Amino acid sequence: MSASITVVGLGSGNPDRLTIGILKTMQRASKVYVRTLSHPVIAALNELEVHPDSFDHLYEAHDTFPEVYESIASALINLAKAGDEGQELVYAVPGHPMVAEATVRLLRERCPAQNVTLTVLGGESFLDEAFVRLGFDPIEGFQLLDAAELSASLVQPQLHTLIGQVYDMFTASEVKLALMELYPDDYPVIVGHALGVEGEEVIERVPLYELDRIEGYGNLSLVYVPRSDDSKLRQRTFARLHEIVGILRSPEGCPWDREQTHESIRKNLIEETYEVLETIDEDDPEHMQEELGDLLLQIMLHSQMEEELGTFTVYDVIQALNDKLIYxxxxxxxxxxxxxxxxxxxxxxxxxxxxxxxxxxxxxxxSALDGIPRDLPALMKAYKLQKKASKVGFDWDHIEGVFQKIEEELGELRQAVAEGQSERDTALELGDLLFAVSNAARFIGADPEEALSRTNRKFVARFSYIEQQLAAQGKTLQESTLDEMEALWQAAKTETREN
Structure with a gap:
């Protein structure tokens, strides 16, 4: 058998808050260890003839806090296993053992497997002092977050938010940057140092942008962000978007939005997609941001319609996508x-x-051709059909075979026109030619839709040049000859050449 480990809390820093039970536990222990001597209670313990050993040296031996905590937990378990049955090792930690104390979590996970008896007693948490000194009731809604793992996605402005383990100005800077993703730069926040410790307590109210410009951060520091029901603070959250779309579709919402169905806004989804593509072609990030939002709205509306029927919600859509991406x-x-x-x-x-x-x-x-959307634009669909056929070996060995096919299809189109075939038959021959040309794009590694889009843009730029030059001469297109326009077209090739 081995010695047992008892974990106690040293409280938030005021020695008067230590319970009699915890004091007696430390006084009767075979040995007392503390995670760190950097705590206001240590001086009082020495006066009470409790002289603990610390693990401060491990902070110097390792580069990261997780490594330190791993070493402390391992050291305590080894000390207990080396001890005699009936001996009690006390491990004292700042605050409450079950609040933001990684070493205690590790001990709880590992001691059973090592046959080491572990007992965890209480202690005053820094939360107790925070509720009193900062003056808020956690029943109104409260969250405790770790500065080391803080991200904007974790913060909920409608809750009182305490951020612990703000050890230094660098950590404070990381906290500031995370909070600025949700809050205005001048949003008031409160910094507390050594709450409840006489002669050491400092409470400062500062605008968010100054969070990393004040002194005094240390082991007993925290940041408090008061709760707010201001909906503007949630404008960057997905939950707020979901809420807004739900309101628009509600009986008290927008009459137009309420009347829409999947079918009535089907075309909007296509149009918004093409508007996003246009911003990509124009390399316009600001416009792209706006158009991506319009596209997202279409997804939200379709999801909201299904949520109203009870089939799925947008969060089901997100979960399915996350599962798919991971898998x-x-x-x-x-x-x-x-x-x-x-x-x-x-x-x-x-x-x-x-x-x-x-x-x-x-x-x-x-089918080898399965999985291609029915309503894709024809040129894009032709390209994808050919790619899938190619994967199973239905393809030419070289692009020369494609060129021969293009010439063959062009000849058949010429023949259909020369013979005066029906409009339908001639159009089919044209389709065969376009299909063959799409195959050439695949062989040269070009997307035919993108290639044609670039040519369209080039045509628009050159034709606009013709219009501008004619307007400068006081002419319109209708007043100009084909030769004049052709001459300007040739000039436009130089003026509007693509980079």
Whole structure:
């Protein structure tokens, strides 16, 4: 058998708040250890003939706090196992043992497997002092966050927020940056040092932007952000977006939004998608931000309609997407590997096939052309059909075969026009030619939709040049000859050449 470990809390810093039970536990212990001597209670313990050993030396021996905590937990367990049955080792930590104390969590996880008896007693938490000294009731809504792991996604402005473990100005700077993603730069926050400790307590109210410009940060520091019901503070949150869309569709919301159905706004989804693509082509990030928001609204509206029917919510959409991304990237979230983009794509396709098997579908029985949306633009769809056919070997060996096919289809189109075939038959020949041209794009590694889009932009730029030059001469297009326009077109090739 081994000695037992009893964990006690030293409280927030005021020695008068130590309980009699905890004092007696430390006084009767075979040995007392503290995580750190940097605590106001230590001097009082020495006066009471309690002289603990500390693990401060481990802070110097390791580069990160997790490494320190691992070492402390291991050291305590080894000390207990080396002790005799009946001996009690006391491990005293700042505050309450169960509040923001990683070493205690590690002991709770490991002691049972090591046959070491572990007892955790209480202690005054820094939370007790915070509620009193900062003057708020946690029943109104409260969250405690760790400065070391703080992100804007964790912060809920409608809750009182305490951020602990703000050890230094660097940590305060990280806290400031995270909070600024939600709050205005001048939003008032409160910094507390050594709350409840006579002669050491400092409480400062500062604008958020000054959070890392004040002195005094240390082991007993925290940041308090008072709760607020101001909806503007939630404007950068997804939850607020979901709330707004729900309001728009509610009986008290917008009459137009209430009347919409999947079918009535179907075209909007397509239009907004193309508007996003236009901002990408124009390399306009500011406009792109706006258009991405319009596209997101369409997704939110369709999801809200289904939420009203009870089928799914936008959060179900997000969960399904997260599950899919994690599952299809085993080289990122699992144990597989991908050395390049090609092997990553192979992993993706393999996981897609496995998903189908789990749904009772047989990838082997599916058509090689499955998975292409029915309503894709025709040129884009042709490109994707050819790519899928190519994967199973239905393809030319060289691009020369594609060129011959283009010439063949062009000849058949010429013949159809010369023979005066029906409009339908001539259009089919034109489609065959476009399909063959799309294949050429695949062989040269170009997306035909993108290639044609660039040509469209080039045509618009050159034609606009013609209009501008004619306008400068006091002419309109209708008043100009074809030769004049052709001459300006040739000039436009130089003036509007793409970079």
């Amino acid at each position: 299809r990237h085993p080289h990122v979230f699992g144990e597989s590997h991908a050395e390049d983009a090609e092997s990553a794509l192979q992993n993706w396709e393999q996981m897609k096939a496995e998903e189908k098997r789990r749904k009772g579908l047989s990838p082997e029985k599916a």
